[in-house]
Amino acid sequence: MPADTAQADAGDFIAGAIIGGIVGANAKKQRTKTYRKKTYKKKTYRPGLPSTQEGRNIQASLNYFGFNAGTVDGQLGQKTRNAVSQYQAYLGYPVTGQLSAFENNLLVSSYNRAQAGGYAVQQQVAATPDGTRGLLKAYRAEMAGQSPAGNQGQTTIVVAPQVAPQPAPTTTVAASAPIASGLAAAVAPATSLPSFMGAASQASLASHCNTVSLITNTNGGFTTLASMSDPNVAINEQFCLARTYAIAKSEELVGQIQGFTPDQVAAQCAGFGPAMKDHVSSLSLKSRDAVVADVSSFVLTTGMSPAQLAGTARICMGVGYRTDNMEVAVGSALLLYTMGEGVYGELMGHHLSQGFGTAKRADKAVDWYQAGLAAADSGAAAVFVPGQPERTELIRVASQRMNGAPAVPSFPQPQAASSTGLPTFSISE
Structure with a gap:
């Protein structure tokens, strides 16, 4: 059978x-850790995660590109790690939930660039089926020395070692x-x-x-x-x-x-x-x-x-x-x-x-x-x-x-x- x-x-x-x-x-x-008071009632507490400005930048960037990191509080918890994994999967990187230096730089710099781009960025977002996420691929292509116009003509590609x-x-x-x-x-x-x-x-x-x-x-x-x-x-x-x-x-x-x-x-x-x-x-x-x-x-x-x-x-x-x-x-x-x-x-x-x-x-x-x-x-x-x-x-x-x-x-x-x-x-x- x-x-x-x-x-x-x-x-x-x-x-x-x-x-x-x-x-x-x-x-x-x-x-989780537990302790007992004199009343012998068990309480549970979780240690707070550190809040950093770098964490806020990462969360704001992830949210902007449609990877839900939750509240921008600078605490890189499980929800943020899940959003990082989605970001990595979208761009074809190893899904680890932890940003490499290159991935962090691409994410945050792309967010800052999009915020400063004004109406031109809005037009670019409207022209791609991936919406704001499409900006990540476009900016990465430029960082790799490729033409933003895609495959029009012939292009030289230089792959940054940090990606691997x-x-x-x-x-x-x-x-x-x-x-x-x-x-x-x-x-x-x-x-x-x-x-x-x-x-x-x-x-x-x-x-x-x-x-x-x-x-x-x-x-x-x-x-x-x-x-x-x-x-x-x-x-x-x-x-x-x-x-x-x-x-x-x-x-x-x-x-x-x-x-x-x-x-x-x-x-x-x-x-x-x-x-x-x-x-x-x-x-x-x-x-x-x-x-x-x-x-x-x-x-x-x-x-x-x-x-x-x-x-x-x-x-x-x-x-x-x-x-x-x-x-x-x-x-x-x-x-x-x-x-x-x-x-x-x-x-x-x-x-x-x-x-x-x-x-x-x-x-x-x-x-x-x-x-x-x-x-x-x-x-x-x-x-x-x-x-x-x-x-x-x-x-x-x-x-x-x-x-x-x-x-x-x-x-x-x-x-x-x-x-x-x-x-x-x-x-x-």
């Missing part, structure tokens, strides 16, 4: 972190080549010697996606079926979109975990790397069915319920992408796929086609893409960019053209009982 899709939330992460340390009585403790979480060399698209046709040279991972042991690429996916975001903005928006001229451009855009959605979902679930900070959760998720390393490496060496069979055997050794394991994997996948730890990110996606969530096959296709976290194998990427697309065709709910109606067909056509195939055959959704050896699970909401 096919396995039912395991649905899980943040609570399942606490009950089922496979590395240990997030179970037990401490997981239920609140981070790790220092990266300046990347330039030659002014003599159109932006779209130059994407492969600008964002493809560095070529390396062939590896027969499935060694992982050391390139930074976060830096790669920052470059993709800049080029997408310069070209006037995301590639569509009608406008696609380079399938690699479309694949890279959808890869980075999926990464952003995975980070945002993880942050949402982490916010529901009581008694643990995001850093503590990330430390637990780091254990996914050693546990899943061999399975991730085998993606470039073995067939899809063989990889799934191996991961199925691993699942049975964890002693966890499907909901517990799925909740842990859903959180740790976003943590892996946020921290640029591909073994954690890909390993988590592999677990979700093996447990019956076929749409995650798309991620393995992306990693194999672009060479992040595993050796670059476009031939093996095809099988994973087809499996993910088949799950979507069979009615599985979209987990990435659900509001983009043509996304499935866009990935289908782009993956076909990248591999020179005239058509993509349909694969059935993974059958846990027959192909992976997993038992059939039924999880209530």
Whole structure:
């Protein structure tokens, strides 16, 4: 019998972190402090957050651009961190809830510039479908040395190293080549010697996606079926979109975990790397069915319920992408796929086609893409960019053209009982 899709939330992460340390009585403790008066009535208090002018500037800027930070009181609490996460996701940066120096400067300076711009800014806001948020992309483009007019003509792009979480060399698209046709040279991972042991690429996916975001903005928006001229451009855009959605979902679930900070959760998720390393490496060496069979055997050794394991994997996948730890990110996606969530096959296709976290194998990427697309065709709910109606067909056509195939055959959704050896699970909401 096919396995039912395991649905899980943040609570399942606490009950089922496979590395240990997030179970037990401490997981239920609140981070509030208590004291007793002589009347023995228990009172609860929360320490006040410091109020700073810098905090007020950040909150005012976030509110202006439509990221609700609440009252401008200078106290950078959870609501402000949620607004920062939305701001980072909108611009394609790693969703951490904490502003880097570059992100802070872009946000506040853009707000100050908009306030001083008068009627000209109002006209600019009215001309963009994103409203005031569109100013952020326009001002960032100017900071990066791009023409504010977008992709009219040919443009030289200089990517600021501060955008990436790790220092990266300046990347330039030659002014003599159109932006779209130059994407492969600008964002493809560095070529390396062939590896027969499935060694992982050391390139930074976060830096790669920052470059993709800049080029997408310069070209006037995301590639569509009608406008696609380079399938690699479309694949890279959808890869980075999926990464952003995975980070945002993880942050949402982490916010529901009581008694643990995001850093503590990330430390637990780091254990996914050693546990899943061999399975991730085998993606470039073995067939899809063989990889799934191996991961199925691993699942049975964890002693966890499907909901517990799925909740842990859903959180740790976003943590892996946020921290640029591909073994954690890909390993988590592999677990979700093996447990019956076929749409995650798309991620393995992306990693194999672009060479992040595993050796670059476009031939093996095809099988994973087809499996993910088949799950979507069979009615599985979209987990990435659900509001983009043509996304499935866009990935289908782009993956076909990248591999020179005239058509993509349909694969059935993974059958846990027959192909992976997993038992059939039924999880209530």
